[in-house]
Amino acid sequence: MAYTPQLKELMKKVEETRASRVGVDYPRMSPEERREVLQNFHPDYIEDGFREIKVGVDKGIRMTNEMADVFESYSRLRDMEIDFKAEPDYDVDVLIIGGGGAGASAALKAHEAGANVLLTTKLRFGDANTMMAQGGIQAADKENDTPAIHYLDVVGGGRLENIPELARALVMDAPLVIRWLEELGTMFDKNEKGTMITSHGGGTSRKRMHAARDYTGAEIMRTLRDEVYNKGINVIEFSPAVEILLDQQGRAGGTVLYNLETEQYLIARSKTVIIATGGSGRLHYRGFPTSNHYGATADGLIIGYRAGAKTIYTDSIQYHPTGGAFPPQLLGLLVTEKTRGLGAQPLNINGEQFVYHLETRDVESSAIIRECEERGLGVPLPTGITAVWLDSPLIELIHGEGTIERQLPAMLRQFKRFDVDIRKEPMLIYPTLHYQNGGLLIDDQARTSVENLYVAGEAAGGIHGTNRLMGNSLLDILVFGRRAGMGAAAKSKEISTPEGLNLDHVASYHRELEEADAAGERVGPILLPHYTHR
């Protein structure tokens, strides 16, 4: 659906002001202004969207209602007899749940360390938010930059709520991760001397965003997946884990897998377990559309939590400032931050800029919500919602013709499919549900509070405080994926095969749910979102 005549009329305002905006920087907000816009407009501050959960190791912790619904749910195995005396269907050293970037890097590192590895995943291997990350990956590998400078950006952007040791691991491993990817043949944007071409992202103080055009995550994912297959690592698709098994001492010792297609349950015994199941955007917090993968339904969070793993920042959600708003087929789709990195400015109905284009994501999103909701200066869309312009044609005015085709081929193609040429017409955007800042609590070796249970990737929390910067998620999945893989492999060499596997923790979780009358008829993890008959 191309822009309607009404929208084309409104677009003229953007065209009128365009020339006057080139090379003019809108002022950044002061710390006080940032705090104010967050408190008044960021969805994390809207109290009725949250509740305290009534069960589990973190009973009383605050989380979004939709996440609480998943946490306060019965196991899928509630009325099922499982024969733990039979030989397990799989028996390995390291079991990895999740086939995104964190799972793949954990698999490679654990295999390299000599462990017998099994990777299971709910959909296809590579079906993950990793595949959709467009803009880039951060690492301090330039002469004017250091991991310490990167660290300051991470914790400043994270509202100083990051766990220091996790942020330290993130930035110190970053150049090692980039070198690893380079050696694996990842096709980064480079100049002819081999130097990585890097740019800014929201909240960065140095140009340290490495990219592979605007398919950065896809390029990393397909490279890692190819390597996992090259190494002959066992991968099982369409088989999510629906519960963690504990041994007699309460240590993780395997999982129950569910074959989505045959609907059979299978037992996998393993000396160590790594949860790498990703995020939860498909829970659609507060009714927001999401940029997330179809499978992002918080599966790992709930099964880890039932097994006793502690959580952190479960009430902190990232809304990406630039989600697609029109044409309607693109609702919620991520418009990469690289678009703003290249100079595109957010504009209101009058074609005026109202916020600096590279504030951190939380601040930028809140400013867009304020412009539409409080000031009434959003662009009304025929679909009934309001949005703001993102002036993509400005990019070619700044960097020259052909820049969009070269640097943003995915964006150009996606809008073109629905008859919008972003080289000539500005985009219409509104914040979209993008990232779960919190998750299961880990230490800097990716260990949880449950022995032999590790977490890596978006399912882990604490690394980014309560706001993540662009390019630090692709980084974190690899940093902690690698650390989890190495740690779990080393641990599995020290311990013997787990004995007395059981689901007693699930039974006691059920008792708590019943006592608190907390779950209704809910069953979790939900595994697939319900979009039928909308």
Next chain:
Amino acid sequence: MSESVRDTIKMVDIYIMGKRYTVPETLTIMDAMEYAGYQLKRGCGCRAGFCGACATVYRMAGDYELKVGLACQTKVEEGMYLAQIPFFPARKATYELEEIRPSVAHFTQLYPEVFRCLGCNSCTKVCPQDIEVMQYIAYLQRGDFARAADISFDCLMCGLCVSRCPVNIVHYNAALAARRLYSRYIAKPDAFLAERAKAIEAGELDAEIGELVKGDKEKLQELYNNREIEK
């Protein structure tokens, strides 16, 4: 979708694996399948045109031509007959990247079928990303890994090219191997990156960050607010 919306949006008839459903014309094929009642397992991934899970073949009523598209990136149309390709049993050559080089000799070992291309161009015609697929196969035959890597880059590995190839070339896996070979051996390594990684491994940068990790929040906030920002 409520009844009132049904009244205002134009509906179209589509045929999912031959069965007729009436759906709003604004929907993508994927949304339309869900609207019709399917809970998708296969044939659905990122829903944003990046993962290649939802390759779909369709034909318009009254027409003979088979068309293709990604279900999440293609709008439904009146009289569309469609089916998804949930999986394609394509071969992937396994290799040790450190033991091969970007040469025709090595590539022939991995993907010999690349050299049997008939030049029919079916692969290019079917690509939902508009990639010049047959052209990169030609580059691979000549050992031009740089060009093959460049023009194949936007590939989503959806498998439609493979489904149409009369000589069973697995284009997307061949292209992936080519990109990895190019990036490993033809593109130069970043010199400073290697230096920085070594310095980190040697612990040379521990002291600087150690100060910050220990720093109290007030001090960090002040440093953050006053940090120098590269232009």
